[in-house]
Amino acid sequence: MLAVTAADHPSVAPPADGPVAVLANPAAGRGRHRELLPQLLERLAAAGRPVELLRACTAEQAEQVCHAAVAGGAAALVAVGGDGTVHRALQAVAGTAVRFGPVPAGTGNDFAADTGFPADPLAAAEVIAAALREGRSRPVDLARITGADGVRRWYGAVLAAGFDAIVNERANRMRWPRGSRRYDLAILVELARLRPRRYTLRLDGEPVETDAVLVAVGNGACYGGGMRICPDADPTDGLLDVVVGGRFDRRTLIRVKPRIYRGTHVAHPLVHSYRARIVELAAEGITTYADGERALRLPVTVTAVPRAVHLLR
Structure with missing residues (x-):
């Protein structure tokens, strides 16, 4: 390809x-x-x-x-x-x-x-x-997202398409409480409703079907203020890193989540990592978040675009 x-x-x-x-x-x-x-x-x-x-x-x-x-x-x-x-x-x-x-x-x-x-x-x-x-x-x-309707967005860090995206979506719908407490409450609500979802991926054309709780597509390593969700991602290699956290129950997710700050969660047996230039991602009822911002509903195609931005460094 x-x-x-x-x-x-x-x-x-x-x-x-x-x-x-x-x-x-x-x-x-x-x-x-x-x-x-x-x-x-x-x-x-x-x-x-x-x-x-x-x-x-x-x-x-x-x-x-x-x-x-x-x-x-x-x-x-x-x-x-x-x-x-x-x-x-x-x-x-x-x-x-x-x-x-x-x-x-x-x-x-x-x-x-x-x-x-x-x-x-x-x-x-x-x-x-x-x-x-x-x-x-x-x-x-940079990574370029294309929705089913042809709409395109760009992002530099990470696309969240699992539990974290679901929490963000709920928090954005809430009018109370204000500030960080709203996000904390959204986490509690979504933990109570936690269930693996069926995801269909195509990684450079190769199909992967899985039940998962966490799904992230990284151009860079971090999201959420230093959480190393895609710890091996390199924004100069022309590739996307895909990290999938499988059938976590609530207790396991709570135990694994702090490890994301160090990037050691990828060693957990329920976590699988992939690398591809083009990632097609589909699941029911998920709105993705890119760089922490509300992006596009699944299904989407994410494409690594080498040398897409020139940084003043």
Whole structure:
């Protein structure tokens, strides 16, 4: 099967003197880095290029203004926030020549961490500014999701299609309680309802059918703020790592879940790992989450796209 490359998609060649567009989410990380934004912009401006702060009030608007900035000639796009902010920005730069820099300022910063950016936002901004000054970038892979209706999305870290996606979906439907307690309650509700589901996968055309509780497709290793669900995933190898946790009961899942932070869960006899360029995934009643953001309902096809984004590193 032919490998898919970023060249298979329309590429935008940014002007050499184009501005640096900055998407900032002031609510990221519960707002703890909000006061750093002026310093971050100052560090980025030290690269000698004009810096334009993008304005958006919703996630959908954030995505729209990123697309507009790329279409309008931005030389680079910088996302200040967590994985959700990065996810929105990636929709605009994926498959283009517009360079990208994530400044980790959220609760979960898995894409930035997996691709080697400093955890400190100011240090990350300095790395990005240095890359801008020196005209360098590093290409890494992205994953592209295609739904049954042809809708496409991109992600950089992990696609969740099992218990974690189900919990996220329930939490997003709940109006009470607020904050992290809502997610905790959603976990309790879904643990009480836990049951393996029948999944059908095709890995580079090879069929696999299994009953499972956890299913993740990783371009990178981590999701959920450092959980190494796909511990061997490498965002430069042109492949996707698929981790499937089988017929866990509640007690076993609770016991295994903490091991995901270290990536040692893959040694459990009910966990199976695969690697493929193209992953077709189907199951009933599952809405996937990519980079922690609500994505597409199953069935989906996930494709590894080598060198799909050029990081300012």
